[in-house]
Amino acid sequence: MSDILFNVGYGHFLVLAAVLFLIGTAGVMIRRNALIILMSVELMLNAANMTLLTFARMWGDLSGHTFALIVIAVAAAEAAVGLAIVVAVFRGRRNVDVDRLTTLRH
Amino acid sequence: MKVLLLILTMLLTLGAIDAIAPQLAVADPIPAQAVNKGRTTTKVVKRSPHSDKIESNGKGMALLFWAFAAATIGGALFVVTRRNLIAAVMGMVGCFLGISAVYMMLYASFLAVIQMLVYAGAIMVLFVFVVMILNRPEDEPVAPTGRAGKALGGLAIVYLVGRLIFMLMKVQPPNPLTAINAPAAVELPGDTVGTIERVDWGSVKAVGWDLFGPGLFVFEAISLLLLIAVVGAIAIARPLHEDQDNQSEPFHPPRDEAAEAAAAAAAAASSGGHA
Numbered sequence: 001m002s003d004i005l006f007n008v009g010y011g012h013f014l015v016l017a018a019v020l021f022l023i024g025t026a027g028v029m030i031r032r033n034a035l036i037i038l039m040s041v042e043l044m045l046n047a048a049n050m051t052l053l054t055f056a057r058m059w060g061d062l063s064g065h066t067f068a069l070i071v072i073a074v075a076a077a078e079a080a081v082g083l084a085i086v087v088a089v090f091r092g093r094r095n096v097d098v099d100r101l102t103t104l105r106h
Numbered sequence: 107m108k109v110l111l112l113i114l115t116m117l118l119t120l121g122a123i124d125a126i127a128p129q130l131a132v133a134d135p136i137p138a139q140a141v142n143k144g145r146t147t148t149k150v151v152k153r154s155p156h157s158d159k160i161e162s163n164g165k166g167m168a169l170l171f172w173a174f175a176a177a178t179i180g181g182a183l184f185v186v187t188r189r190n191l192i193a194a195v196m197g198m199v200g201c202f203l204g205i206s207a208v209y210m211m212l213y214a215s216f217l218a219v220i221q222m223l224v225y226a227g228a229i230m231v232l233f234v235f236v237v238m239i240l241n242r243p244e245d246e247p248v249a250p251t252g253r254a255g256k257a258l259g260g261l262a263i264v265y266l267v268g269r270l271i272f273m274l275m276k277v278q279p280p281n282p283l284t285a286i287n288a289p290a291a292v293e294l295p296g297d298t299v300g301t302i303e304r305v306d307w308g309s310v311k312a313v314g315w316d317l318f319g320p321g322l323f324v325f326e327a328i329s330l331l332l333l334i335a336v337v338g339a340i341a342i343a344r345p346l347h348e349d350q351d352n353q354s355e356p357f358h359p360p361r362d363e364a365a366e367a368a369a370a371a372a373a374a375a376s377s378g379g380h381a
C-alpha cells in the first residue's frame with residue numbers, strides 16, 4: 001500500500017490519465033449543454049496527451065512530445081470551430097441543448 | 107466568495123508549481139567518455155545547465171503528485187457536475203493547472219508551459235467569451251434517462267475504469283528503475299561540426315529538434331489546419347444575412363381577438379347572406 005502511495009511510477013500517471021478520460025467520457029454522455037460537451041472533449045484530449053507524455057518518458061523518445069504539441073494545436077482548432085458552431089446554433093434557436101437539436105433526426 | 111476561493115486556489119497552485127519547477131527540470135549528466143567512443147573529433151561543448159541531479163522521487167514528490175492529481179480530478183469533476191457555466195470553466199482552468207504540474211513531473215517542461223499558455227490562457231478565454239454570449243444556465247443539466255439507462259451507463263463506466271486501471275497498472279516499463287528519476291539528457295548536434303550539445307529532456311531545444319526534424323511535415327500541415335479552422339470558424343459564426351441577428355426570433359404580432367371575432371362574424375354573415 002505504501003508502495004503505491006509513496007513510489008510514484010508510470011502507472012500512476014497512466015491511471016490518472018485514464019480517470020481523466022473517463023470523466024470526460026461521462027461528461028459527453030451525461031450533459032446536455034453543448035458547451036460542457038466541448039469542454040469534456042477537451043478533457044479527453046488532455047488525458048490522451050498525458051498518456052503520450054508518459055510513454056515518451058517511459059521509452060525515452062521525444063516524438064511523444066511532438067505528438068502532444070500537435071494534439072494541442074488540433075484541440076485549439078477543434079475548440080474554435082466547435083464554439084463557432086455553438087454560437088451559430090444559439091443564434092438560430094436560443095438554446096444549445098443537444099437533446100433539442102433534432103432537426104436532422106429521421 | 108466562491109470566486110475568491112477559486113482565485114486563491116489558483117494562486118496556491120501556481121505557487122506550488124513555482125516551488126517545484128526548479129527541482130524538476132533536471133537532466134542526468136552522462137560522462138563525456140560515453141559520447142567520445144568511435145569518433146575522435148567529437149567533444150562536448152556544453153554541459154546541461156542543471157547537473158545537480160535532483161530526482162523527483164521520494165515522499166515529498168509523491169505527496170505533490172497526489173495533490174496535483176486531486177486538483178486535476180477535482181477540476182474535471184467540477185466541469186462535469188456544475189450547472190453554472192462560469193463555474194465549469196473555472197474548474198476547467200484548475201484542472202489544466204493540475205495537468206500542467208503533472209507534465210512537469212513527467213519532465214515535459216516545454217509542454218507544461220504550452221499547456222498553461224494555450225489551454226488555460228487561450229482556449230479558456232474563448233470559452234469564457236462564448237459563455238458571455240450564451241449566459242443562460244441549463245434548465246435541467248443532466249439528460250433524463252430512465253433508471254435502466256442510468257444503471258447501464260454507470261455499470262459501463264465502472265467496468266471501463268476497472269478495466270483501464272487493471273491494464274495500465276500492468277504496463278511494464280523498459281527500465282523500472284528510471285521510473286521517476288531524471289531522464290538522460292538529449293544529445294543534439296552542436297553549433298559547429300563534430301560537436302555534441304547536451305540539452306535537458308523535454309526542453310524547448312530538444313522538442314524543437316524533433317518538431318522541425320522528423321515532424322516538419324506535420325508541423326506545416328498543422329499550420330494549414332489552423333488557417334482552415336480560423337476561416338471556418340468565422341464563416342460558421344457569421345450571420346448569414348446582415349440583419350439575421352434581429353430576425354432570429356421571428357416577430358409574431360399579438361393576436362387581436364376583437365378583430366378576429368369581427369372578421370369571423372363578417373365571414374359568417376357573408377356566407378349566411380349567400381345561402
